[in-house]
Amino acid sequence: MDEDALSRDDVIGKVCLTRDTLATHPKGFSGWAHLTEVDPDEEVQGEIHLRLEVVPGTRACRLRCSVLEARDLAPKDRNGASDPFVRVRYNGRTQETSIVKKSRYPRWNETFEFELEEGAAEALCVEAWDWDLVSRNDFLGKVVFNVQRLRAAQQEEGWFRLQPDQSKSQREEGNLGSLQLEVRLRDEMVLPSGCYQPLVQLLCREVKLGTQSPGQLILLIEETTSTECRQDVATTLLKLFLGQGLAKDFLDLLFQLELGRTSEANTLFRSNSLASKSMESFLKVAGMRYLHGVLGPIIDRVFEEKKYVELDPSKVEVKDVGCSGLHRPQTEAEVLEQSAQTLSAHLGALLSSLSRSVRACPAVVRATFRQLFRRVRERFPSAQDENVPFIAVTSFLCLRFISPAIMAPKLFHLRERHADARTSRTLLLLAKAVQNVGNMDTPASRAKEAWMEPLQPTVRQGVAQLKDFITKLVDIQEKEELDLQRALSLQAPPVKEGPLFIHRTKGKGPLMSSSFKKLHFSLTTEALSFAKTPSSKKSTLIKLAHIRAAEKVEEKSFSSSHVMQVIYTDDAGRSQTAYLQCKCVNELNQWLSALRKVSINNTGLLGSYHPGVFRGDKWSCCHQRDKTDLGCDKTRSRVTLQEWNDPLDHDLEAQLIYRHLLGVEATLREKHRQLSAGPEAGPVLTGPGGGRCFPPEPPFGDGGWGLPPRGPPAFQTGATLPALPSSCICLQPPRTQWLSCSRYCRTSRRPIGPAQLAPHPRSPAASWSCRHEAAPHNALSPARCWETPVHSQLFTSVPLVGVHGLGLSWAE
Numbered sequence: 010m011d012e013d014a015l016s017r018d019d020v021i022g023k024v025c026l027t028r029d030t031l032a033t034h035p036k037g038f039s040g041w042a043h044l045t046e047v048d049p050d051e052e053v054q055g056e057i058h059l060r061l062e063v064v065p066g067t068r069a070c071r072l073r074c075s076v077l078e079a080r081d082l083a084p085k086d087r088n089g090a091s092d093p094f095v096r097v098r099y100n101g102r103t104q105e106t107s108i109v110k111k112s113r114y115p116r117w118n119e120t121f122e123f124e125l126e127e128g129a130a131e132a133l134c135v136e137a138w139d140w141d142l143v144s145r146n147d148f149l150g151k152v153v154f155n156v157q158r159l160r161a162a163q164q165e166e167g168w169f170r171l172q173p174d175q176s177k178s179q180r181e182e183g184n185l186g187s188l189q190l191e192v193r194l195r196d197e198m199v200l201p202s203g204c205y206q207p208l209v210q211l212l213c214r215e216v217k218l219g220t221q222s223p224g225q226l227i228l229l230i231e232e233t234t235s236t237e238c239r240q241d242v243a244t245t246l247l248k249l250f251l252g253q254g255l256a257k258d259f260l261d262l263l264f265q266l267e268l269g270r271t272s273e274a275n276t277l278f279r280s281n282s283l284a285s286k287s288m289e290s291f292l293k294v295a296g297m298r299y300l301h302g303v304l305g306p307i308i309d310r311v312f313e314e315k316k317y318v319e320l321d322p323s324k325v326e327v328k329d330v331g332c333s334g335l336h337r338p339q340t341e342a343e344v345l346e347q348s349a350q351t352l353s354a355h356l357g358a359l360l361s362s363l364s365r366s367v368r369a370c371p372a373v374v375r376a377t378f379r380q381l382f383r384r385v386r387e388r389f390p391s392a393q394d395e396n397v398p399f400i401a402v403t404s405f406l407c408l409r410f411i412s413p414a415i416m417a418p419k420l421f422h423l424r425e426r427h428a429d430a431r432t433s434r435t436l437l438l439l440a441k442a443v444q445n446v447g448n449m450d451t452p453a454s455r456a457k458e459a460w461m462e463p464l465q466p467t468v469r470q471g472v473a474q475l476k477d478f479i480t481k482l483v484d485i486q487e488k489e490e491l492d493l494q495r496a497l498s499l500q501a502p503p504v505k506e507g508p509l510f511i512h513r514t515k516g517k518g519p520l521m522s523s524s525f526k527k528l529h530f531s532l533t534t535e536a537l538s539f540a541k542t543p544s545s546k547k548s549t550l551i552k553l554a555h556i557r558a559a560e561k562v563e564e565k566s567f568s569s570s571h572v573m574q575v576i577y578t579d580d581a582g583r584s585q586t587a588y589l590q591c592k593c594v595n596e597l598n599q600w601l602s603a604l605r606k607v608s609i610n611n612t613g614l615l616g617s618y619h620p621g622v623f624r625g626d627k628w629s630c631c632h633q634r635d636k637t638d639l640g641c642d643k644t645r646s647r648v649t650l651q652e653w654n655d656p657l658d659h660d661l662e663a664q665l666i667y668r669h670l671l672g673v674e675a676t677l678r679e680k681h682r683q684l685s686a687g688p689e690a691g692p693v694l695t696g697p698g699g700g701r702c703f704p705p706e707p708p709f710g711d712g713g714w715g716l717p718p719r720g721p722p723a724f725q726t727g728a729t730l731p732a733l734p735s736s737c738i739c740l741q742p743p744r745t746q747w748l749s750c751s752r753y754c755r756t757s758r759r760p761i762g763p764a765q766l767a768p769h770p771r772s773p774a775a776s777w778s779c780r781h782e783a784a785p786h787n788a789l790s791p792a793r794c795w796e797t798p799v800h801s802q803l804f805t806s807v808p809l810v811g812v813h814g815l816g817l818s819w820a821e
Contacts, residue, residue, distance in 0.1 A: 017087070020047045022185035026192055036237070037193030044185035051173040053150035055081040055113070057095070057137060060166040061159055063125065070125045072099065072133065072156065076106050078116040078631075080642045081620075082171075085139040085147040086111075089564030092140040093149060099123045099156075100131045108140045113563060114620065114631040114641040125160070132156060137171060148174055197664055205663035209249070212666070216250060216259045220266070227262055229680055231283040233673040242669055243286035247294065249662040256291060257373060261380045263287055268388045274397045277385070278404045285409070288377075292410045293421075296374050301423065303366050304414055307359050308423045311435055318348040318435040321460050349463035351435075356442045356464065359411075360471045367481045378402050379483040396449050402479050407447030415440040446471040505603040506531040510590035511539065511550075525590050532603055537575070550587065551577045558615040558644045559604035561597070562588065566622045566629055571597045575604060576618060584637075588622075602650040615644050 011019040022044030031038060060075040076095045085091045093115045095106040102123060109115035123133075133156055137149035150171025159165060215226045234242050250259040263284035271277050278285050292300075319325050325341050339347075367375075385401040414421040415436050418428070428436060442464050450465075450472050510525035528539040531547060537556075538547040555577040562572040571591045579585050591597040608614070617640030621630030628634075631641035670677065 023047050024188050024190065026190075028194065031192060031194035034193075037191060039191045041187045041189050043187050046185070050148045051175070052083060053148070053171050053173050054083050055079060055137075055150065056168040056170050057135065057150075057152060058168050059135060059152070060164075061133070061154065062164045063160050064122075066124065068124075069127070070160070072123045072125050072159070073120060074123070074133065074135065075120045076117045076135070078114070078118070078641070079137060079171075080114050080168075082113040082115075082137065082139075082149050084113060084564065085149070086141075089568075089570070091147070091149065093137055094140055095119075096136045096138060097121050098134045098136070100126065109632065111565070112630060112632060116631055116633070116641070125156070133159070135169075197661065197668070199660050199664045202660050205660060205667065208667055208670075209253070209659075209663055212246075212249070213253055213255060216255050216262055219258070219262050220269075227259075228266060229677060230670070231263075231266070232680070233676045234283065234669070236281065238669070239281060239283060240286050240290075241665075243283055244290040245662050245665040245669075246283075247287050247290045248657055249659065249666060251291075251294065252657040252659045252662070256295070257377050257380065260284070260287060260291060260377050261384070264381055264384045268384055271388075274389050274394050277397065277401055285405075288405045289409050291377065292374070292405060295371055296410070297421070299366070299370055299374070300410065300414055300421065302369055303362050304359065304411060305423055307355055307362065308415070308418050308436075310358075311355060311439070312424065312428065312432055314351075315432060316351055316435065317344070317431055318351050318438060320345060320348055320352070320438060320463065321458075345463065348438075352438055352442060352464060353467040355435075355439050356446075356467050356471060359439075359443070360446070360474045364474050364478045367478065370482060372485070375482055375485045378406070378479075379485055381405075382479070382483045399476055399479050400447075400449055402483070403447035403449070403475065407443055407475075412440040412443050412447070415443065442468060446475055449476075504532045504534065504607055505600065506543075507596070508592075509539075509600070512588040512590075530589070532600075532607065534607055537604070551575060553607055554611060555579070556604065556608040556611055557584075557613055558618050558646065559601050559608070560618050560642075560644055561601070561620060562622065563620045563630060566624075570594065573597055573601055574618075576615060578613075598650060599652075602648075602652070605646050605649050609646060614646055615640065618642060618644050 011021055013019060024042040024044060026038060026042070057079040058077040060077060062073040062075075064071050064073055074097050076097065079093060079095075082091055082093055088111060090111045090113055092108055092110050093112065094108045095117065097104050100123065104121040106117045106119045109117070133154040134151060135154075136151040139147040139149055141147065151174060152169045152172060154165075212226065230242065230246075246259065247256060250256045263282075267278065267282055267284040278288075322341065322345065325344050327339055327341060327344060381401055382398045385398040389397045414423060416433075418424040418436070419426060427433075441458070441461065445461065445464075445468050450468050507530065508527055509530045510527050511530075512524055528541060529543050529545070530537065530539045530550075532538075534553065536549045536553050537551040538549050540547045556575060557578065558574075558576040560574055560576075562574050564570040566572065567588070567590070569590060571594060573589050573591065575587045575589065577585055577587070589600070591600060619628050619630050619638075619640045620642050621628050623629075623636050626634055628636075628638070628641070633641070
């Protein structure tokens with residue numbers, strides 16, 4: 010669209026992506042799409058209610074078409090409405106309904122009859138049109154019926170979606186430009202809660218048992234999750250466990266798994282693992298309001314000042330700064346000095362705000378950071394690693410939460426619009442400074458960008474402040490945690506708040522666009538309240554349990570397309586409507602989404618409503634005179650936007666996890682076979698790298714291998730591999746070339762003899778079930794598996810060493 014301040018906006022072009030197109034892109038459509046011209050005959054919307062019957066006649070059967078009503082028709086006139094009528098065509102005959110003036114929800118209740126001829130292949134066409142006195146009528150859509158199918162069915166009634174007129178030849182794409190789009194269609198069939206209980210209970214049991222769980226399902230989910238979908242899986246798991254009250258335990262388990270496979274402290278939580286992604290999602294879900302309180306005032310100040318800030322000498326542009334005096338322009342040195350002062354002030358204000366926010370931090374966030382701090386300190390207890398627990402906390406709090414919010418405040422709902430180029434540069438430099446503080450001012454972080462040196466005094470002071478803040482943050486006992494949670498539960502947090510315009514007459518006086526008063530509204534899980542200012546005392550307008558619908562109001566009612574209505578019942582049980590005006594369509598959709606989400610479980614939700622207003626003695630939308638008449642349009646209580654503060658939907662989260670597991674079913678079965686391939690007696694031993702060892706059945710070398718009962722045999726390379734029978738399993742790790750390989754009988758679960766010692770490819774004739782090994786075993790280690798694979802370039806012979814008993818771990 011081309012925006013016009015005084016007249017209607019002009020249409021430039023359109024891009025149309027059908028559902029079938031999106032279905033062919035499971036990971037989403039991403040790319041440039043050409044704009045095409047907009048044909049008014051293709052821009053249709055709405056539905057029409059028809060009743061079709063085949064009735065017997067004197068000479069032949071007759072086709073009876075009853076045109077009852079229509080809803081949500083396209084507005085074709087300047088007043089935001091249309092003057093619709095319906096044209097019915099069959100076998101060369103045309104009949105029309107009366108014209109309903111100024112309505113997008115007309116009611117006709119008119120019936121037409123046509124004589125049916127035997128064998129006639131003509132279709133019945135029902136067209137909706139907007140009547141115009143001067144210009145040509147505008148097309149509103151049509152529905153075409155197969156008469157032969159109608160003759161067989163005898164009768165058909167329902168709401169039919171109006172379709173565009175596609176009889177015209179397809180226009181070629183002109184030089185109208187292109188749009189770069191990213192569109193993803195997600196269609197989920199969510200079953201009743203009982204269907205997901207076994208899966209949810211299994212996941213909860215795994216988390217409660219932690220690393221002692223025999224199935225290690227969380228570990229398997231992490232291993233089978235690709236990089237592309239890891240963020241989605243992490244968010245879904247986090248929300249599921251948050252709803253079960255196990256978010257802290259789930260994250261603690263992920264911390265332990267991550268620490269178990271980390272040997273270097275400087276690489277801890279630096280990868281995009283399931284632990285890192287889950288913690289990111291946790292902070293966004295549980296800590297977003299806390300972030301707004303700490304960071305919001307600093308971000309607002311940066312946007313309001315709009316100062317030119319630059320620390321990199323190679324990027325300084327003096328002409329963008331202005332003059333410090335009447336005649337002398339600023340020098341580069343003065344620009345750098347003022348920029349350092351500005352950034353130091355912002356950084357100092359942010360760290361001070363953070364230091365004062367310990368009590369404001371949600372209890373579950375503090376308890377989770379406490380577990381993280383303790384686990385890291387247990388894993389790296391030496392004095393030289395004393396900063397590692399602090400860095401572990403800041404890697405999430407600063408590097409993955411505060412810094413991204415500084416760089417993109419709109420994505421974290423801190424601002425309504427993206428920053429301009431000058432403000433973006435200031436925010437980027439401030440985010441870099443926060444990262445340096447979060448890294449505890451290590452030499453490595455200072456060496457990256459030497460021109461950040463002017464901020465070093467503030468950064469060093471910030472490191473001390475941050476360590477003191479973290480020490481207080483993680484110093485929370487379980488009793489204090491419960492007390493904080495109880496205190497927060499008594500204060501219903503706002504779901505959405507901001508300025509809105511409310512209709513002052515509340516339906517008692519004339520409904521005019523000028524009859525709106527600006528107030529500050531706040532929506533919680535208990536009520537919709539308002540006040541004169543954000544800091545004023547709030548008055549309850551509508552109790553949440555009384556809301557029956559939240560819908561749009563058609564444009565012609567108030568000469569505005571940004572008005573919504575909240576239909577509710579008062580304390581006496583009478584139906585009331587509050588009209589609220591938003592400043593833009595995006596804000597309108599956000600408020601409607603928030604109201605619908607918090608009231609989705611209310612009893613008595615309406616199935617229909619009037620999109621117009623009752624003015625005078627009739628509804629403006631459908632012209633019905635009964636004020637209590639059923640609505641002329643259907644409500645859309647489940648049409649919502651996806652937001653970071655969405656209420657938890659346990660069934661949807663369980664469905665998403667189930668769908669993910671179903672997608673990796675083959676991999677999970679392979680993992681299950683690997684875990685089950687060992688002897689039935691005895692658990693699987695887990696090495697530090699995450700691999701598995703299967704203890705052998707004693708005594709080793711009892712003839713099943715065809716070997717002497719004692720002593721590790723040595724085999725030379727070059728042996729041939731016969732075709733393995735289907736009852737055998739090859740334990741050679743895939744995608745590697747090991748020097749040794751052993752066969753294992755599925756039935757008796759015992760080794761049946763040496764196979765091939767030289768590297769060999771997989772054979773389709775063999776039932777391979779190969780085991781992953783995280784690291785090769787050392788043939789000289791005192792503790793070895795009965796199968797000891799080593800790299801072929803290191804050894805020319807491999808001893809197969811038997812070990813007895815459980816609880817052994819790998820030497821390396």
